Amino acid sequence: MGFLPISAEDMRRAGIEQLDFVYITGDAYVDHPSFGHAIISRVLEAHGYRVGIIAQPDWKDEASIAVLGKPRLGFLISAGNMDSMVNHYYVSKKHRPGDAYTPGGEAFKRPDYATVVYGNLIRKTYKDVPVIIGGIEASLRRMAHYDYWSDKIKRSVLLDSQADLLSYGMGEKSIVEIADALASGIAVKDITFVKGTVYKTRDISGIYDALTLPSYEEVQAEPKRYADSFAVQYRNTDPFTAKTLIEEYPHRVYVVQNPPQEALTTAEMDAVYELPYMRTYHPSYEEKGGVPAISEIRFSLTSCRGCFGGCSFCALTYHQGRIIQTRSHESLIKEAETFLKEPDFKGYIHDVGGPTANFRAPACEKQLTKGVCPDRQCLFPRPCPNLRADHSDYLSLLRKLRALSGVKKVFVRSGIRFDYLLADKDDTFFRELVEYHVSGQLKVAPEHISDAVLSRMGKPNRTVYEQFVRKYDKINERLGKKQFLVPYLMSSHPGSTLKEAVELAEYLREFGYMPEQVQDFYPTPSTISTVMYYTGIDPRNGQKVYACKNPHEKLLQRALIQYRNPSNYELVREALIKAGREDLIGFSDKCLIRPRKIKTRNEVENGRTKNKVGHGGKNSGHPDAVHKTTEKAKRKTIRNIHKRKKDS
Numbered sequence: 001m002g003f004l005p006i007s008a009e010d011m012r013r014a015g016i017e018q019l020d021f022v023y024i025t026g027d028a029y030v031d032h033p034s035f036g037h038a039i040i041s042r043v044l045e046a047h048g049y050r051v052g053i054i055a056q057p058d059w060k061d062e063a064s065i066a067v068l069g070k071p072r073l074g075f076l077i078s079a080g081n082m083d084s085m086v087n088h089y090y091v092s093k094k095h096r097p098g099d100a101y102t103p104g105g106e107a108f109k110r111p112d113y114a115t116v117v118y119g120n121l122i123r124k125t126y127k128d129v130p131v132i133i134g135g136i137e138a139s140l141r142r143m144a145h146y147d148y149w150s151d152k153i154k155r156s157v158l159l160d161s162q163a164d165l166l167s168y169g170m171g172e173k174s175i176v177e178i179a180d181a182l183a184s185g186i187a188v189k190d191i192t193f194v195k196g197t198v199y200k201t202r203d204i205s206g207i208y209d210a211l212t213l214p215s216y217e218e219v220q221a222e223p224k225r226y227a228d229s230f231a232v233q234y235r236n237t238d239p240f241t242a243k244t245l246i247e248e249y250p251h252r253v254y255v256v257q258n259p260p261q262e263a264l265t266t267a268e269m270d271a272v273y274e275l276p277y278m279r280t281y282h283p284s285y286e287e288k289g290g291v292p293a294i295s296e297i298r299f300s301l302t303s304c305r306g307c308f309g310g311c312s313f314c315a316l317t318y319h320q321g322r323i324i325q326t327r328s329h330e331s332l333i334k335e336a337e338t339f340l341k342e343p344d345f346k347g348y349i350h351d352v353g354g355p356t357a358n359f360r361a362p363a364c365e366k367q368l369t370k371g372v373c374p375d376r377q378c379l380f381p382r383p384c385p386n387l388r389a390d391h392s393d394y395l396s397l398l399r400k401l402r403a404l405s406g407v408k409k410v411f412v413r414s415g416i417r418f419d420y421l422l423a424d425k426d427d428t429f430f431r432e433l434v435e436y437h438v439s440g441q442l443k444v445a446p447e448h449i450s451d452a453v454l455s456r457m458g459k460p461n462r463t464v465y466e467q468f469v470r471k472y473d474k475i476n477e478r479l480g481k482k483q484f485l486v487p488y489l490m491s492s493h494p495g496s497t498l499k500e501a502v503e504l505a506e507y508l509r510e511f512g513y514m515p516e517q518v519q520d521f522y523p524t525p526s527t528i529s530t531v532m533y534y535t536g537i538d539p540r541n542g543q544k545v546y547a548c549k550n551p552h553e554k555l556l557q558r559a560l561i562q563y564r565n566p567s568n569y570e571l572v573r574e575a576l577i578k579a580g581r582e583d584l585i586g587f588s589d590k591c592l593i594r595p596r597k598i599k600t601r602n603e604v605e606n607g608r609t610k611n612k613v614g615h616g617g618k619n620s621g622h623p624d625a626v627h628k629t630t631e632k633a634k635r636k637t638i639r640n641i642h643k644r645k646k647d648s
Contacts, residue, residue, distance in 0.1 A: 001276040003031055004041055005052040006284070007067060020049040021179070022071040024118050025135075026080035026087075026110035027101040027293075028285060029055040031278035034297040036135050036171075037078055042275040043172050049073070049179055055282075056102065059111045062124050070129060073182040075122050076175075077163065078135030079114035081293075083524060085149050088112060091522040092551070093149060103281075104288035112149075115141075119161030130188035132178060133157065134167035139319050140526040142168050142198045142257060143233060143247050144216045146226065146534040148523040153220045156247065156255045158198055164188040166198040169319060170305065172272055173261045195239070196261035204254050210244035211236070217250065223535035230531045231539040237317055239263065240371025263306065263323045270331040273302065279338070296350060299339050300413075301332050303397065304354035308363040308378040309417050311447075312458040313493065313521065313529035316355050322372045324359045329397050333404070340406045347407055352398060353414025358421060358429075360394040363387050380458045383423045391421070391429035402436060412437040418444055418468040419460040427475075434475045438483055442472070445488040448496065449507045456495035456532065456545060462507075487513070491557040492548040493521040494532035498579040501557040505572075505592055506584070514564045520554055563592045 005011045006029060011019065021044060025037040033039055041051040052071075057064035065075075080087065080101055088108065090096060098105040111117040115137050122131055141147075141157040158166045165188060167174045174196035181191045192199050204210075211232055219226040229247075236242040242259035249255065264272070280298070281291040305325040307316045332352070339345045351357070362368055363378040364386040378384050402410045412433060421430055434442075446465040448454055454461055469485060476483050491501065508514060523530040532538055532545045548554055556578070559571035572593050576584050584592045 001278075003029070003278055003282055004045070005068065006055065006282065008069070011052065011068065016050055016052075018050075019052045019068055019071045020044075020073045020183075021051045021076050022054060022065075022068050023051055023076040023078070024054045024057060024065060024122075025078050026056060026084055026114040026118075027078075028103050028109075028291045029053045029282045030101075030280070030291055030294060031282070032280065032294065032297065033273050033275075033277055033302065034300075035081060037080075038277055039272060039275075040076065040078075040134070040171055040175050042277060043272060044175060044179055046271075046275055047176050047179065049183075051076075056109045057118070057121070059114075059117050059121055062121060065118070065121055066125055070126060073179065074130035074132055074164075074188070075126070077115055077118045077122075077131065077133045077138075077161070079118075079137035080110065080135065083137045083140065084110055084112060084114035085147075086522070086524055089149065091520045098292075100293040101291065103285040103291055105292045106288070113160075115157055115163075116161045119163050123162045130165070130182060131161070131163040132165045132167060132175075132188075133161055133163040134171050134175070136315075136319060138166050139168040140315050140524070142166055143213070143245070143255060144219050144226075144229070145525045146523070146530055147525065148530070148533075153216075153226060155216060155249065156198070156200075158200055158255060159249065159253070164199075165191060167196060168198060168257075169196050169260055169321065170264075171196065171261075172264065172268075192256070193258075195258050198255060198257045201254050201256060202252055204246055204256065207244060207246065207256065210246050210256075213245055213247045215248040224537060227531055227535045227537040227539040227542070230526075230528075233257075233526075234317070234528065234539065235374040237321055238323070238371040238374065239321070240369075241374055260321060263321065263325045266326055266328050269305070269325055269327050273327060273335065274331060299342075299345060299349055300351040301335060301349065301401075302354055303327055303332055303352050303357075303394075304359055307355040307359060308372065309356055309359075309420075310377040310380055310458045312456060312532070313490070313527050315524060315527050318526045320355065322363075322378070323367050324362050326360055329400060332397060333400055336401055336404060336407070340404070345406075347409065349401060349407060349410045351411055351413040352401060353412060355415070356417045356420075357412050357414035358391060358394055358416050360397070361388065361390065377458065379417070379419055379423075380460065381455065382460070383419065387420075387423060389420055389423035389425075391424050391426070395429045395432060398432070398437065409439070410437055411439065413443070415445055416442070418446075419464050422464065422468055422471070427471075430471065431475055431479075434472065434481065434483065435479055441484050441486045443486045443488065444468070447488060447490045448493065448500070448504060450496070450500040450503045453493055453495045453500050456529070456538065457490075457493060458528070487515070488519065489515055489561055490519050490521055491561055492554045494529055494538075494545045494547045496548060496557060497546055498553070498556060498560075498575055501560045502576065502579050502581050502584070505560040505563050508561065508563075509590075509592060514562055518558050518561045520558055521548075560592075569593060 023037055023041050031038045044051050052068040099107045102109045115133050119131055138157050143156050144153055147154045174194050177194045213229045214225040219229050239260045239262045245257040247255045281294055306320045306323050308322045378387055447457055447459055449462045451461045523533045533547045536547050538545050556571055556575040559568035560575050562568055563572045
């Protein structure tokens, strides 16, 4: 089958005079189902459309998007597997040094706000060709949204990119409907009927049973109106219950969001993942060492989509939805068997999962016919009575995979939702997870231990995690294994003050663990947590929430989690003083840090002398200046030492 065309020469060899679609992506071209551009292109190809790929075009050169000529039906645009701003910047807004989705890991091969830049680049050359945008960046910016990097409310990316249509969510169904409509001669401006799309219009008279969101000007002017708007959007992400949403912009321009596409059936999902992917990066990248991102996903299996976990800081509900979609055992085993033929396969399947590995079915039967509850979560604040906590299907799948000849180990590296695990009355999966699918360490995500913060995160309270830890340790003990938990922790999430950060540090002291890495809360587009960060309001209930925005306080909260790191000493000391917790500075086992070290007379004398010799003080021109200052310091130090002895 081969790779899709990336040049005019490829088109000539394939006998293609004109492509139906040209797909422009901010990632390198990797023909693997973990990459959105590969899935959408192969789905279109399976429906008879000819697609070419322009990966990481030079956005400063208009000719870079013309290398495959003018497509017959339209351009498709995606920023890549990540939002381009998250790809480029740490939460501190400093540049990331590399990019795993680029050949050789090279940074900055895509522009900031890539979807917008690529769209405008196309419009300079092709005025009348339909432009359809999609992928995670477009999906999460489909309506007016808070943008952390510019610290302002931005318009729908549909308007700023000058695109005609936006496909949100995973997009396999909507892109085929769009393609068929265009191929039948329907003008792109008239494609207003496809589920899972957003379009722009000046006439909303024909739209019925829709919800009108606060206008762009309203959400720009008043943060509370943005919280109100997002609350409505969040409750309309389910294909069974969602309404059409309308957002007004100046000059009577309207952005209209159609309800989401239906979830894929198991048969449909199998078909998507069994398309003829090359399963690796384009060979033209070999001279740069390939594309780093392939290493983790090459021998991993995507078994599910969607997530009913409902974490506030995660955009999955907004993008993939809460209804779990799964592939069949047969499809997954068939893919695993292709690994065995690869010369680089060493017998280790790196992961079998998805957004949450142990979700292999909808949370309850109702979701398959009536959708998810718009005002109730499946697991938070506690598991719903209707929740079907059952790991038997996932357990059966893992057993089949590890029984394959040539497979040494099957890892589970996707997130495990531990509260769902505990809700299952049968411990068989938990035991086999520990026995067969963990290699020394299991990564879990309690995120925090303060119930005040956890409630804002949409995570279970602290006692649930502690119950999980005890059970994990007990199973390891029974199996004679010495394995550890590696908890993911987050600092500065809305709701976390220095008080809660100190509470987390004290917990880590008792737990005897200091994380090597801590994730500062990152306000990415279209999450509940980001709305709380920007507005100071929880959109679910309208309650006020403390949001840590001061960069220095964020440093203090982060340092508290890593209080044992000597380089954090001054930050930790400052944080404890500001929090009124000087009781944690001392020599007892309950203290986080010790008081500052008392210098001896020789250390003080040597230090003062070096400082005065190395820097020109106000008396530095006088030959006795250093001597006088040192003698004064010595006398002061001696007095202090005598005073401490007397006090003690």
